[in-house]
Amino acid sequence: MAVWSARRSRRPADAPSRRGAARPGGTPLPDSSLPATTGWLVRGKDGRLTAYAPVDGAVLRWTEQHPGGPGWTGPETIPAPGIEPHLSIAQGADGYVHLVGLRRSRLADGTPATDVVFALQYQSGLAVRDWAVVGNPYPDDPEHAARIGTPAAVVDSEGSLHVFVRNVGGGICGRSSVPSGKWNKWADLKGSGITGPIRASITPEGLMELVAPAEDRVLRWTQETKGVKFQRAEDVPARPEAGSLSSENTGPGRLTHYWHDADDGTVRAWRPDAKAPAVLGTGAGTGPVALLRTAVDGHDCTIMARRDAATGRPALAAYPTEDEALGATWTLTGDPCVGAPALALDGRGRVVMAAFAPDGTLRIARQKPEPGLALEAWTSA
Template identity: 60%
Template sequence: MALRSVRRSKRGTGEARETDGLSRRTLRAVPSLPVDPSLPPTTGWLLRGKDGRLTAYAPGPEGVLRWTETRAGGPEWTGPELFRAPGLVPYLAIAQDSDGYVQLVALRRTPAAGGEITTEVVQTIQYQSGRPMRDWYALGTPYPQDRALAAQIGLPAAVVDGEGSLHVFVRNAGGGVCGRSQVPNGKWNKWADFKGSGMLGLPAAAATDHGLMEVLAPTDDVVMRWTQETAGVKFQRAADITASAANGSVTSERTGRERLTHFWRDASSGTVHAWRAGMDPVALGGDGGSGPVALLRTPVDGRDCTILAQRGKDGRPAIAAYPTEDETAGADWTSTGEPCVGAPALAIDGNGRVVLAAFSADGSLRVTRQKAETGLAMGAWTRA
């Protein structure tokens, strides 16, 4: 059954004009995921909207795929819906603000005159669960006059600050980091060069409760880091973290008042490590795995806990939890469900339950929810 496509009548407004077309439709068959196994997977793709409904996002062969709960807490879902995006590299950076708006950022490559390729960072936004997305908006690259250099930039990272403004970061042609920031009135500053060198490919960005941002970028032997002293000021280079983090494996969680804890996978062993300012990296056990670690901070039996999920060494989702900022307690990993592709994701549903989601090899969305028992007991997996 075809769905109506959506186009924004004015960029920057929340109103939409719906027309018949091909930019959005329901798929009759779910495509195999991932589309390009050479690209690093991403987590953070399962988000709860203001109405309590969860939405899952994934890059597809023709654009963005989306699944949405029919009501808060599930268990039924709609989708996958396809939002066509020609030329989109199948990787999404995803960020959400306090109003529930979801920002999707990607890299787009399209043919240009003379057989050349135009590379640009693009962004779209979804205002409400199940509603249309805006047309993709081009943010360009740090090299607006040089297509050859623009083609060398890496995949984007994205974060929303305390004022709801989006910030985007990429590896530049020299192996450092460049970023472009939105300001509260919706306009965009120019691309800024953060310097640095030797970056492996994919930066990571996160913000504290009050919107202070941090940017991390792994190299072969250190993780470069940039921070803000106060909101609205330029980033400054902080001390490097001595660690060998696998490319695309860095994720972060707010674990204290104005504190972020960063997690990554050791490049050689695959073991998950945790780090925050003032401590050495701590290994969190397990037999290793692949991709970034999904993170969620929530009470378990009344105790503040950090929950982690990963694609384990056996290819199955694995989940663990420990008291927040007590890494010495260790994390006992439990494998669950069938083998998955990419990286799993975590969220809290409209009924307050922990939800673990993953994509099967056939591209279908699989979900398990916390049971009404003590501890972190998860129920049977279901297909969305």
């Protein structure tokens, strides 16, 4: 995820750029043109939440002291020299957290080098392993390598990490690890016209799916069975905002994909059994929609959070899972934020909404211990 929000641009939303930065508790430097992402608030196997924020040359980390709070440690600094302040964060069933980013550096002879890299955290609050190099699809062409997009990552049911990038042709290239820790070669998954970050997801049945934005459609790649190659699926006619795709498991073997419409900024939702994307509420948002499927008053609900385009404040909405016809109402909460908010369940099963203030402070709001989805007052971690 990128802490600082993106400026609108005609180029791909994840194209190489100058990096923004922030000081913990200080005033942020100018915004990065890299897009915001969500998914940066993660619950570990011990029930504690961890928040991650990439800044220039480092990743900041906050960790709950106890499951369900209230205290936090951090921000701790994880050195990340040369890495763009944009992370894809993937967690496997074992609870291990993979931080995946794009590192730009120079070789001894001055030649620029661009590599997908990742760091692994085994347990909440413990040290993160050194950054490991995955490489790029163009090892013999530094100029092409410099033009790849920010990575998307997912961990499969076997615990293997898969990474995907937009290639110079506007399609997708991917590389996968195997249980032994070795990596397969980069594969060209084809496609064209991608305008922003890729979204990689996995169903409870272990099938991976990729979606990517284009000017007038959402591109899709799916698997028929585990372990087989990706195949191009039917595109979704739409006009997605380039940096706004997100996905959530909403049923057996089913993912629902969400994005902000490029024309009016409303949230759209779609899955393969839908005739057309559904509109969820009014008003415009920016960046991706944070998603969380959980029970509210005994009902299966999908919780959504976004940054409001008009006020810059976090906004929250919920609706019965896969019943988009009922619509959703967006409620503003808290003070203006930067980037995209995040959602998670804490160790007590409460919905937690998190966002970064403009000064880099991590802000937290938890679900009240009462019926419904009301949040307690926002606090600083």
